[in-house]
Ligand SMILES: Nc1nc2c(ncn2[C@@H]2O[C@H](COP(=O)(O)OP(=O)(O)OP(=O)(O)O)[C@@H](O)[C@H]2O)c(=O)[nH]1
């Protein structure tokens with residue numbers, strides 16, 4: 303509850319219209335979808351507030367049910383007075399995401415669009431907003447519909463083969479029509495899977511680890527990127543023990559940047575050794591590693607599949623010329639702009655074009671791809687068995703859009719929503 307100029311109250315369900323009538327003190331119900339001025343009154347007839355009210359008869363409403371919106375003054379007193387009155391009139395407080403859940407149950411949006419909405423509400427950057435809007439506006443569902451079309455083509459052939467089993471050219475027909483449809487589907491599912499990692503990175507943020515030997519200037523680099531003294535810096539090797547993480551925006555992407563303990567083998571200090579272990583884990587897990595050591599020193603050896611941005615630090619100390627890496631100095635500012643450009647390019651190269659940014663989606667697409675792969679690897683002879691397998695893949699894709707699904711998955715998705723959405 304907070305203070306605002308206007309507060310919007312939303313009601314959904316069959317009693318909404320009647321509740322509005324009671325609050326309006328007998329004034330006629332406004333025209334559908336038309337903002338109308340009303341004085342609101344308590345059941346005892348006392349004046350409560352005045353504002354705009356809207357009447358959205360179902361099913362043409364956000365939830366698919368009758369809905370009412372009250373645009374009242376956003377004072378704490380009004381916000382405290384209204385709930386008991388509403389509950390006396392038969393309303394109760396909505397659960398997080400319950401409006402969206404009801405809209406989903408009434409076919410107003412697919413589960414993909416719901417996830418798009420959740421991503422939009424969470425979005426911090428322009429790129430995240432655009433990605434979320436693509437899913438919210440139905441691009442994900444359209445993609446799934448194209449995959450379903452391949453399956454339909456295959457099923458049409460298989461079903462006629464089942465209905466007319468005497469036809470002699472069934473194996474040829476399967477080879478000519480069913481296989482190509484499944485091959486096409488397989489290719490598109492693989493593409494979506496490959497993009498899903500990028501899409502998820504864009505939504506959740508890209509993990510970047512600064513890795514290098516003690517005293518390479520890693521913490522200094524972190525602080526310079528953040529433009530604040532976030533991590534301790536000192537001339538003592540082994541200053542950073544635990545991982546220091548911070549979020550920043552690079553090229554419109556959310557980046558989670560990790561400053562790590564300097565990696566060295568010969569340490570007798572248990573705490574430092576544990577820190578080094580964490581540095582290695584961070585390097586292995588990261589999407590991008592900024593691998594640094596002072597100019598003239600060997601680059602750090604890092605075990606990771608991540609992209610690596612190699613940087614020589616302390617360029618001002620005079621050994622930059624002999625180093626093939628991009629040599630920067632936070633102290634003198636040398637090559638700082640070039641470093642930022644290279645960093646931004648490396649972040650943007652991690653992609654972000656994909657639509658399916660949630661693990662739930664990736665798992666289902668993977669499941670469908672594996673099933674298609676299994677069919678293609680077997681010899682496609684028995685049309686009845688094939689039809690059954692193709693139908694099962696259709697079910698997996700339906701789970702993706704939420705046409706079929708289980709309540710616990712819905713609970714997980716909707717509990718992440720805020721109340722009132
Ligand atoms: N000359 C010079 N010194 C630098 C530069 N950047 C950092 N230093 C110095 O190098 C020393 C180590 O810097 P840190 O940022 O603590 O290095 P680190 O890699 O985080 O060190 P650990 O956490 O101990 O692994 C400090 O004395 C810094 O002032 C630079 O660009 N030029």
Ligand SMILES: [K+]
Pocket residue numbers: 516517535536537538539540541542
């Ligand atoms: K240090």
Ligand SMILES: [Mg+2]
Pocket residue numbers: 520521522533534535541542561562563564
């Ligand atoms: Mg440090």
